Amino acid sequence: MxxxxxxxxxxxxxxxxxxxxxxxxxxxxxxxxxxxxxxxxxxxxxxxxxxxxxxxxxxxxxxxxxxxxxxxxxxxxxAALAPRGLALRQTALPYLEDLYEATHENVQLAVRDGSEVVYIEWLSGHSAVGVHIRVGARWPLHVTGVGLALLAHSDPELQQEYCASPLASYTPYTLTDGGQLRRALAEVRRSGVAVSDRQVTEDALSVAAPVRGPDGALVAAVSVVVPEAGAQVPVLIPAVRLAARGISRALGWQPEDSRAGRGSRRAGGHPSHR
Missing domain, CATH: 1.10.10.10 (Winged helix-like DNA-binding domain superfamily/Winged helix DNA-binding domain)
Structure with missing residues (x-):
């Protein structure tokens, strides 16, 4: 039909x-x-x-x-009332702008919707890359940096189901093998960042990090997209991590180390009083 x-x-x-x-x-x-x-x-x-x-x-x-x-x-x-929509964008925007100023590259914020990533903000950089994202655009989770970051920190059941499903291919570099994808997700969890290298177009590379809410739950991912040729991944990683951490803190997330530190101060008093 x-x-x-x-x-x-x-x-x-x-x-x-x-x-x-x-x-x-x-x-x-x-x-x-x-x-x-x-x-x-x-x-x-x-x-x-x-x-x-x-x-x-x-x-x-x-x-x-x-x-x-x-x-x-x-x-x-x-739509402005949706906690994963405009409200999240407004909280994240200052940190996305800081990331843009630090890199002058394409910056994006995305959330997961089922087996897809949905972009809720995009700041266009100076570099021209083949992938052009618009707010509201969708891609499969496994082909983008933000998607890998979101999938890697999702429920294990979802990861297992996703890795066992057919994986769409866009370039010769796209992850299409379930076992290879599982190893990539494990590396994302180990390193705290996701690197998507030429998976959507052969000229683009992205570095992404997860964004967490007040209870530590994953709510979004932030990334920077650059031309693959000459990409300085070690330089981009700290900048992306800083942006993700800033957005998370603005949403009310508190790292485990900071919570532990406050607990010790409550138990023993302020350091200056010891």
Whole structure:
């Protein structure tokens, strides 16, 4: 069945039909006419017209003078409430800007959504690399630095399932063997950083580090993306680690050593009082 065909709507619930209208929009299709929405959502034109009207009235969609529909600002307002969305971006942005100033390279912040990484912020650097990321873009976890950092610190069950699944390939350097990926994830956990070398395009390399929340749980990953030729990985690693640590602290994370230090001071008093 092609994407132009309209399936039977008898088994589709009202919420499913409504969400299918919103799902018709993506980075490649940010503006759609009613007919295109109907086709991409797999709905009749009559049903689409009714649902689009309701979404437009609420503010989820906006209609321009030419009759083309766009995602509305009301959805942006709702998305701002997501703890892994705009709120996280606002907290992280000063540290991302510091990382950019230190490297003048592409800086990104991402979260995990299932088996994919979703980019929630991207600062474009001076260097031109083949991979161009936009906010909201998705990639499989195993092909990017942020994805490797997120996967390496995820639940062991998820890692095992992911490594056993088919692994998409984009370049001759992409990790496509489950055993090799497991070893790479172990190295990420050992070193505290992930290096993705030419896995998406053959001219790009990324260095990433995990970002943690108040309880120490993994919430995101930050990375810098540079041209593979001449990449100074040992120089990039401390800068990326510093940014990840700064974001984590701003989110309320406290390293084990700092918690232990405060405990000893409470037990024995301030050092200056001893």
């Amino acid at each position: 092609t994407t132009d065909a309209v399936p039977s709507q008898g088994v589709r619930s009202a919420p499913d039909r409504l969400l299918s209208v919103l799902a018709a929009f993506d980075h490649d299709h940010p503006a759609l006419c009613l007919t295109d929405i109907s086709r991409r959502a797999g709905l009749s034109l009559t049903t689409t017209h009714r649902l689009v009207g309701a979404l437009t009235e609420w503010g989820a969609l906006e209609r321009d003078e030419s009759g083309v529909y766009h995602v509305g600002l009301r959805l942006w307002e709702v």
